[in-house]
Amino acid sequence: MLQAIGLTSAPRRGCDPAVRDLTFEARPGAVTALLGAPGAGKTTALRLMLELEPGRGITYFRGRPLHRIAHPAREVGVLLAEVPGRPSRTVRGQLRLLCAAAGVPVTRADEVLEAVGLHGLQDQRLGALSTGMERRLGLAAALLGDPHTLLLDQPAVSLSPREAGWLYELLRAHAADGGTVLCTTDDPKEAARIADHVVTIDEGRLVADQEAADFARTRLRPRVAVRTPHAARLAAVVSREARAARRSVEVVTENGNRLCVYGSTCAEVGETAFRHGILLHQLADETGDTGPALTPALAPALTPALAPALDPEPAPASGSAPASDAGAEAEPTAGAPSSGAPLAGAPSSAPSPGAAPVPGAPEEALAAPDAGAPSGAAPGPRRGSDAAGAHVRPVLASSVVRSRPAEAGPRAAAATPGGALPGPRAALRAQDADPGPLPPPLRPKPVRSPLHPLRYELRRLLGAPATYAVTVAVLVASAAVAVLLARTGRTPLPYVIAAWPGLLPLPPAALGAGLLGAFSFGDEYRYPVLSSGRGPVPRRAGLLLAKLAVTAVTALTLALLAAVIDLEALRLVYGGDLIPVPENWPLLCASWAGLAVGCAWAGLLAAGIFRATAAGVAAVLAVPVLITPLVQKVLVGPSVRSIAGLPGRLRELSWTHWPYEVDRWLMGAVHVVAQPVGTALVLSLTALICAYLLTGLRRRARW
Template sequence: MIQAIGLTSAPRGDLPPAVDDLTFEARPGNVTVLHGPAAAGKTTALRLMLQLETGRGVALFRGRPLHRVPNPAREIGVLLGDVPGHPSRTARGHLRMLSAAAGVPADRADDVLDLVGLSGLADKQIGDLSRGMDRRLGMAAALLGDPHTLVLDEPTEGLAPREAAWLHGLLRGYAAQGGAVLITSRNSREVTRIADHVVTLHDGRLTADQEVADFARTRMRPRVAVCSPHADRLAALLIDESQRAHHASDPAIGRAIEVVRESGSRIAVYGSSCAAVGEAAFRHHILVHQLTDEVGDTASAAPLHRADGRPASAVAAAPEAVVVTSSEETVTHVDAHIDMTTSTISDIASHSTSRTPGGTAAVSDRDALSDTLTLPVIEMSTSVPHQALPVRSPLAERLVIPRLPAPGPAWPLRYELRRALSDGTGLLVAVVTLLVSLVLALLLARHGAAPTSRVVTGWPRQLPFPPAALGAGLLGSLAFGQEFRYPALAHERGAVPRRLGLLVAKLIVSAVAALALGAAVLAADEASSRLLFGPDAANALSDWPVFSLGWAGLLVGCAWAGVLAAGVFRSTAMGLAAVLAVPVVVMPLVQQVLAEPAARSLSGLPGRLRSSALIQWPSGIDQGVSVVLRLATQPVGGALTLSLAALVCAYVLTVLRHRAH
């Protein structure tokens, strides 16, 4: 159950709000459609419900607002626009990453890929997918956590009729299992084919809240569909005869008609009948290929195959009519054919069926269906509501995930690891950083005047930062920058604990990546210098504990600065700019402060801490405290510490501001 109460978007200057005091419900077991023309406020309403837009009102999902849902991915499946994912990430990698965030098994990705017919394209990159495949992948991502609710924005926009028919069947099957489906659409004919309940918007306000039968009766008009090689000539004759009859006030045919050209040989005639159109064509000797009474449009009758190109095994003898029986009504109208997997078919056709008195066979053995089937789409009459008895097949039960507890600390960490490992950008940054550092180290070793610490880090005095520090900062910037450029977790922004857990996971993974990059740089630079220029090119360091801690602190600090800056400014470029600002802007200020003579110093602080401590610590800790103080009082360490403190405060303020809105 979805309950939207008083949704009102923030004002847009002198313009009225895009959504104004919108209240409606989307019941479980039904497909509810937000219908209206372009700019009616449909997308804004969904974004208000998902807390992606600022405004007033509340949206309850089974009685709870989004920020009180422990795991939104297990409650709400969302598809807004195109599939949000890095174009170089594979379809399987993208879904495995999202499965870690939802706390579901990794093999769930393969199950939903097979469900939407993309199992043969699991290793294909997202950027290479067509529009129809992109929509299938988006549905797979929405169904990943077996949610109770689906929220989809214009899911059939830009799709071919067969792809749209496939998606309609999938959504009807999902609703038949008791799920709540909320979609937006501007196509009235599509609404009558898929909806149970229609909420009509205009200029952000609610204009109608009605069942699909009432919507079809008030919004859809009967028409006559005509196919003829002389369609334009027939249209002109019909309009001319209608106008003459209207002026003559003939009571039999004295009403004006409307003719709409749909294609080169097809027209739609409103306000007439098949008999009148056929007689007019006969009188003027016009060849007619098709003459049909319709209400709205008709879906394509061509079968829809799996998108991954795998062979589909058809049913041996598809019935001419599929009968869905319930306690009250029987529907026997069949229009188009689509393909889908066993679980999808079971969702749509798993009803209590039997052989009708008229002899029409109904589907009764779901287990005999193969992996990919071709069955008719059941198109309901406008006067009969969709009804279904939810019965699951064995495969559908296998796809259902048992309810899990609230997200644990390992869920965001697994998500971040899979995000970093499934994207080649981080590896490319690491390789480039390693090569640049190696070239600089060899140049310093060849010169022979640079100290060993400069050689092994590839850090000439002319550079404010070593290349490894910039590489670590870029890795950290990518960690949060990609979240805003490709917002895979956009619908979970309302769950503040998830965001804080995600921040901690990104800090941990970026720190580990920075340390691994630093260790690789030290090992590669030292080994290459010794190999090319002899053992004297990189002598042993005399104060290696201080050097090791300083090197690790520099890289981890740069990585964290990139993460926090990208999280605050929502951009990878701004995250890297913040890292570059540390040596260029902050460090000169720190150097100026440290250059001034001090009346007092921190000497003897470890001894004073030891004497004031309640528990005597080992003597080795004094040396560690001294090392930390030495690093903190250096210009680079002080600049990083100051920058990190400022970024932490900015990030906290950003989160609090988001919660306030």
């Protein structure tokens, strides 16, 4: 069960909170729809539940808040937007990457691909997927950890009716297995059709908390849609004849020349227009929405027999329709909607299961199938419908059942002592009353992901085609430069093998290692797979160590391949006689490896600090272009001191005895670091590590 208690978002400067004191629950085994117009706060509410937005309140997933769940992906599946991923990555590679982040076996990727119908497109690139396929991939990512609860934000947006029907059938199957499903929508008819429970919000506040059948009866009504160039004249005529016939008719203007007539039929409206010579462009039956977004253009035509229905304490009247408790939440004023339309922002009451049937209510309308079901979709049985699985059709506005105070929201229940139904003034006072002390502030927390950092980083590196493209480009460029440098015979052999001419700031292998290192963190911010809309990229020590280890191995492999291919290219073009083995080859190999690893780490750390791949590449280029000349100015000059005997002094300081062979390797490392480029790399890496730690600590302090 999902329980959201007192969710209140932090107000932005000059604006009210997007969500204010929102409390509701979503039961297991049912699909719950969070309904609201665009901008009502639906997405903000979901982000508050996932602890991504600063604010107040708490959400329990089966009795535990999200930050106390060891494996969040196995408890909550989230689809807030499209699944972010590099467009060149395959569908299977993307899901396997998410498997490493969620800590589930890699075989789970094939299982969810089969479940969502993407098994035949497993090798398709993400950039080539259609909108429907992207939604299926997002649902597969949400189901990857086999979660109990699904939170989906507008899952059927931009989908065809057939794809939307398939999506909702899959969600219903998940609920039938005992799971909890909460999805947002802005279409009341869609909410009544696909959900077992509907929670309506407006301007961040709870408006109604109802079962789907009760929601359809109180929120949706049949209406006649009319389009005419004489809309104002037809509205006045229909209202005048309704008052003369003592019938309850409501006329609402939409988009200038369109009218919606509630409480009438196509035949009556058509006959009225014919008698008065009014041209009609459209005349059709529809199911209308009487929610907070409905704005009446004219005062409804009400008969004296319906006047008691607007009184806060209605008196029974023979021959008149019973008063609506939901429609009695506000006193009637000129231009106000009729009793069938709930007051905007006021809690709408839900009918009680044990309430007596309404006299005069058309019982056949309750069992009629929903005319708004999409073509091509075959909805299954739903709780609250008849045995045949037909959806409950909304009845007329005059057919009203008595509400249950406990379901009208916490404030309305608190303002109604003794279980009495609240009147309109009491409901308004309860809505505007002080909600009392709120729970402690809720701070956004980083996602504990990936659960397997090393496996995740390896799949991220090997699953991106850019890795292979950069590697091939570096090896080809390095071989070509080495052959050109050896042609003149003036370049020293180590620089020829490294393919490092004086015109280039760095050899191709070092530049490629730095670029791959910048991709390591740059992709996390450009394609935030780890966050997936759930907040910032985590600054975990395990993730950083995994990235450092993988980039170091990648840089060493690239440097080794570049040196070997350069040697083979030189032997192929000029023969092997011109390539003698230098005496200080161990020192040269150490310098070459240190240069490659240093450039890779510089690109990695800079991209993590500045959240961009370009920043990582700039940091790599800054080492030879900016930092190395400064170091040379400091190191060049006469020196009266020497570091000779440093290993012996270190042995005395540490009180330990190591083999004397270590002294030679230690002095070699000191000579490597003492080079201008080596010193510049050490200084750059030290500054980048300190900056990375400081930015991580500052962000953690904000959490």
